[in-house]
Amino acid sequence: MAEESQKWVLMVTAQTPTNIAVIKYWGKRDETLILPVNDSISVTLDPEHLCTTTTVSVSPAFDQDRMWLNGKEISLSGGRFQSCLREIRSRATDVHDKEKGIKITKKDWEKLNVHIASYNNFPTAAGLASSAAGFACLVFALAKLMNANEDHSQLSAIARRGSGSACRSLYGGFVKWIMGKDEKGTDSLAVQLADEKHWDELVIVIAVVSSQQKETSSTTGMRDTVETSLLLQHRAKEVVPKRILKMEEAIKNRDFASFAQLACTDSNQFHAVCLDTCPPIFYMNDTSHRIISLVEKWNCAAGTPQVAYTFDAGPNAVLIARNRETAALLVQKLLFCFPPKSDADLNR
Numbered sequence: 001m002a003e004e005s006q007k008w009v010l011m012v013t014a015q016t017p018t019n020i021a022v023i024k025y026w027g028k029r030d031e032t033l034i035l036p037v038n039d040s041i042s043v044t045l046d047p048e049h050l051c052t053t054t055t056v057s058v059s060p061a062f063d064q065d066r067m068w069l070n071g072k073e074i075s076l077s078g079g080r081f082q083s084c085l086r087e088i089r090s091r092a093t094d095v096h097d098k099e100k101g102i103k104i105t106k107k108d109w110e111k112l113n114v115h116i117a118s119y120n121n122f123p124t125a126a127g128l129a130s131s132a133a134g135f136a137c138l139v140f141a142l143a144k145l146m147n148a149n150e151d152h153s154q155l156s157a158i159a160r161r162g163s164g165s166a167c168r169s170l171y172g173g174f175v176k177w178i179m180g181k182d183e184k185g186t187d188s189l190a191v192q193l194a195d196e197k198h199w200d201e202l203v204i205v206i207a208v209v210s211s212q213q214k215e216t217s218s219t220t221g222m223r224d225t226v227e228t229s230l231l232l233q234h235r236a237k238e239v240v241p242k243r244i245l246k247m248e249e250a251i252k253n254r255d256f257a258s259f260a261q262l263a264c265t266d267s268n269q270f271h272a273v274c275l276d277t278c279p280p281i282f283y284m285n286d287t288s289h290r291i292i293s294l295v296e297k298w299n300c301a302a303g304t305p306q307v308a309y310t311f312d313a314g315p316n317a318v319l320i321a322r323n324r325e326t327a328a329l330l331v332q333k334l335l336f337c338f339p340p341k342s343d344a345d346l347n348r
């Protein structure tokens with residue numbers, strides 16, 4: 001390692017988009033390892049839009065690991081951050097930056113501390129999967145910094161330890177999180193089903209109904225569901241396995257009618273499972289329900305689905321339009337049904 005007195009800093013910046021599940025992950029069979037009760041499938045958003053940007057740096061001058069989220073220091077002492085840091089550190093290899101004259105050996109990484117600065121360009125903890133983009137970006141950036149030569153699927157298994165849905169953000173396009181069988185979780189990882197070019201006429205519109213932090217976090221919510229909902233057991237064993245196969249087929253064939261039907265039904269079942277939880281969890285609100293009605297009526301009148309909807313652990317609608325023309329019509333309809341206040345800035 002370069003002399004301790006040399007106060008060098010080595011830095012890596014990464015950007016990772018968030019992902020939205022079209023077949024939902026809800027429920028863990030192992031809380032610590034974050035192992036799910038069913039497979040899930042998601043679509044990764046365009047990194048230009050909803051994304052996390054994380055800069056990780058290392059220097060002998062840093063006396064402890066520290067992290068800032070959206071400009072505010074947060075604690076790294078939680079088990080999830082610690083698991084990700086530990087797993088990546090254990091895979092660190094030698095780094096040699098010739099330009100800066102920095103040499104770090106595998107052994108050095110055990111003693112060196114990192115500083116992490118991360119920004120989400122969208123509301124944090126509001127049901128828009130900030131933890132997914134956040135942990136995927138953190139793991140990816142650390143892996144680059146520490147020269148951990150793992151492939152994306154192996155990195156996805158580490159990101160999973162930060163937040164389950166994060167494992168799906170390591171890839172673009174359509175991604176499947178395979179629940180795996182191993183009790184240690186070695187086979188619970190993400191694989192890409194199709195890349196971002198495969199079905200690029202789809203347009204995703206996110207209707208932010210509320211950017212408030214939700215009352216029940218996904219982690220707490222799904223814990224309560226696992227403990228109390230019989231419907232979840234039926235969903236995980238009987239419904240999702242068949243639905244996953246159908247969804248994979250719909251994606252492969254770019255079959256929008258099947259895709260939309262499966263995505264909407266799965267979102268509705270996820271929220272039904274939340275209602276079946278004791279005490280019940282209400283993530284959607286009246287506005288969410290009005291958006292569902294609007295889409296359902298439109299799809300019915302058109303004779304074939306034009307738009308799919310899906311809602312995560314919050315009231316915000318993720319609307320997937322079959323093409324750009326449909327997306328333009330969708331925005332028109334949304335503005336008509338939910339007119340903005342007269343002083344709203346529509347250019348933002």
Ligand SMILES: Nc1ncnc2c1ncn2[C@@H]1O[C@H](COP(=O)(O)OP(=O)(O)OP(=O)(O)O)[C@@H](O)[C@H]1O
Pocket residue numbers: 052069118119120123124125126127128129130131132133134135138165217218219312313314
């Ligand atoms: N950029 C980031 N880097 C690292 N961790 C992050 C980042 N953004 C969010 N997180 C972590 O994720 C937590 C929020 O996750 P939570 O599951 O509550 O909300 P969400 O991911 O926005 O919503 P959901 O997963 O239900 O769609 C934050 O408290 C923080 O610990």
Ligand SMILES: C[C@@](O)(CCOP(=O)(O)OP(=O)(O)O)CC(=O)O
Pocket residue numbers: 020021023024025026034040129131132162163164165166218219220312313
């Ligand atoms: C509704 C969901 O968005 C739930 C996401 O849950 P998280 O991945 O945030 O939960 P933890 O693993 O406890 O961190 C559905 C999904 O993304 O599949």
